[in-house]
Structure formats: structure tokens, C-alpha cells
Amino acid sequence: QGQLVESGGGLVKPGGSLRLTCAASGFVFSDFYMSWVRQAPGKGLEWLSYISDLETYTNYADSVKGRFTISRDNAKKLLFLEINSLRVEDTGIYYCAREGLGVADALDLWGQGTMVTVSS
Amino acid sequence: QSVLTQPPSVSGAPGQRVTISCTGSSSTIGAGYDVHWYQRLPGTAPRLLVYGRNNRPSGVPDRFSASKSGAAASLAITGLQPEDEAEYYCQSYDNRLRVFGSGTKLTVL
Numbered sequence: 001q002g003q004l005v006e007s008g009g010g011l012v013k014p015g016g017s018l019r020l021t022c023a024a025s026g027f028v029f030s031d032f033y034m035s036w037v038r039q040a041p042g043k044g045l046e047w048l049s050y051i052s053d054l055e056t057y058t059n060y061a062d063s064v065k066g067r068f069t070i071s072r073d074n075a076k077k078l079l080f081l082e083i084n085s086l087r088v089e090d091t092g093i094y095y096c097a098r099e100g101l102g103v104a105d106a107l108d109l110w111g112q113g114t115m116v117t118v119s120s
Numbered sequence: 121q122s123v124l125t126q127p128p129s130v131s132g133a134p135g136q137r138v139t140i141s142c143t144g145s146s147s148t149i150g151a152g153y154d155v156h157w158y159q160r161l162p163g164t165a166p167r168l169l170v171y172g173r174n175n176r177p178s179g180v181p182d183r184f185s186a187s188k189s190g191a192a193a194s195l196a197i198t199g200l201q202p203e204d205e206a207e208y209y210c211q212s213y214d215n216r217l218r219v220f221g222s223g224t225k226l227t228v229l
Contacts, residue, residue: 010189035218037166044122045166045209046221059216095165104172106156107211110165 002027002109004096009114013036016118022096022111035107036081038116040092040108040112049081050099055094086118092104123148124210124221129157131227132200140224142193150191152165153213157186157195160207167207170195 008020032063035050043079046100049070060069069082093113100108125143132138142155149155153175158166168177170186184196193212197204205228210221 010155025178036222038160045160045220046122047211047218050218060149061217086161098165100171103168103175103177104154104156106154106168106171107166108168108171108177109188112165 002098002108004098004111006096006111006114009094009116011117012086012116013120014057016087018083018086018114018116020065020081020094020096020114020117022081024077024079027098028110029072029077031101033105034070034072034079035094035097035099035108036068036079037097037110038071038090038092039095039113040089048094051079063076065114072094083116087096088118091116091118122222123214123219124212126221126224128222129225129227131229132197132229134188134202136200137196137198138200138226139168139197140195140208140210140226142195142212143220144191144193144212144219146167146191148212148214148219149188149193151213152218155186155188155193156211157184158209158211161203162206162211166209197226200228204228 005023036048038054051070095113096111097107098109099105157170158167159169168181
């Protein structure tokens with residue numbers, strides 16, 4: 001079935017940067033598109049970005065375009081999210097998720113999330 | 121604000137049927153894109169509940185079903201159980217972007 005484990009979250013000052021990592025196991029990582037999704041405190045889910053299986057295509061929500069960069073290392077089964085110019089409103093739980101095959105590209109596998117807190 | 125609109129909350133007694141609506145637009149659900157539904161139990165990561173045209177991953181009971189008409193979709197839960205108390209989110213697409221609904225908190229009375 002597979003597993004995703006995020007890491008790299010923490011407390012950061014406004015204007016700072018972070019690199020989140022998602023480690024995949026139990027499935028052929030290079031076969032799947034991957035996404036990052038976040039949930040701010042008291043708010044709903046917000047899709048942030050996706051990257052295609054071979055890193056050919058990426059796309060971003062308007063709210064993070066220009067500040068967030070998604071990338072992956074298929075050899076190491078790792079997904080990354082580089083976050084720059086952090087803002088207080090970037091605070092939240094960041095999830096990586098797999099876009100499944102045979103499930104109409106739905107997000108069929110999720111990590112447990114990593115918490116990012118932006119505060120001075 | 122979310123591109124897809126859901127009611128903030130719904131409630132029902134055990135055994136009852138509830139529905140959660142998800143309203144989009146001509147550029148999202150109305151454009152013919154698939155709609156997926158996720159459940160987020162308190163303190164846990166979201167999990168896929170229903171995908172595409174009313175398909176359920178293994179392990180999801182058939183008490184959960186989905187439908188779509190025009191620019192709107194809905195999730196129905198029959199035989200409500202206490203463990204169904206959770207947040208529910210719809211998800212669709214806007215061109216190449218993925219978009220989520222605003223989320224609905226289901227309370228089992």
C-alpha cells in the first residue's frame with residue numbers, strides 16, 4: 001500500500017525559509033504524481049502544488065506561486081517543498097500526498113503531516 | 121476562500137442519512153472534472169473516501185456514496201455511526217490546479 005513520512009517542519013521567523021521532505025516507501029515512487037497540501041489552524045485543506053512522476057510538470061496554487069518550489073528525487077524516493085519568504089499565514093500542518101493510479105488521480109495516500117509555525 | 125463551497129456543518133442522529141453538498145463553477149466541477157471526497161478524523165491525516173464516479177477504495181463501507189450534477193456534487197452517508205463524526209472535504213480541478221472544498225464538520229448527535 002505504501003507509506004509517506006514528512007519531516008522538516010518547525011518554528012521559523014517571518015521572512016525565513018524551510019525545506020520540507022517527504023519520504024516514500026512501499027510503492028514505486030517514480031510512477032506517481034505527488035502533491036503538497038496544507039491545513040492552517042481552524043481552516044480547511046488547501047492544495048499547494050503538484051509534481052509529475054518524472055518531474056516534467058509542476059504547478060502551484062496562486063497563493064504560493066513564486067515562494068514555494070516543489071521537487072523530487074526518484075532515486076531516493078523523496079519529495080521536497082522549499083518554502084521561502086515565510087509569512088504568518090503559512091502556519092499549518094503540511095501533508096504530502098500521492099495522486100493514485102486507477103483512482104481518477106485522487107489523493108489516495110497521505111503522510112501524517114509536519115507542523116510549520118511562522119512567528120516572531 | 122475555497123473555490124468549492126461546502127456547508128460549514130451538518131448533523132444527524134445515529135442511523136440517519138445526511139448529505140454534504142459541494143458547489144463549484146463552470147471552470148471546476150461544471151467543466152466535467154472528477155470530484156473526490158476525503159474524511160479527516162480528529163487528529164489524523166485525511167483519507168480518501170470516494171473518488172470519481174462514486175467509487176470507494178477498499179475498506180470504505182458502502183454507506184458512503186457520491187453523486188454529481190452540473191457544477192455541484194454531493195456526498196451521502198447512510199446509517200450514520202458515531203465514528204463518522206469528522207471533517208469532510210470535496211476536491212476537484214480548475215484546469216491543471218487541484219482545488220478543495222471549504223470543508224464540512226459532521227456531528228453525530
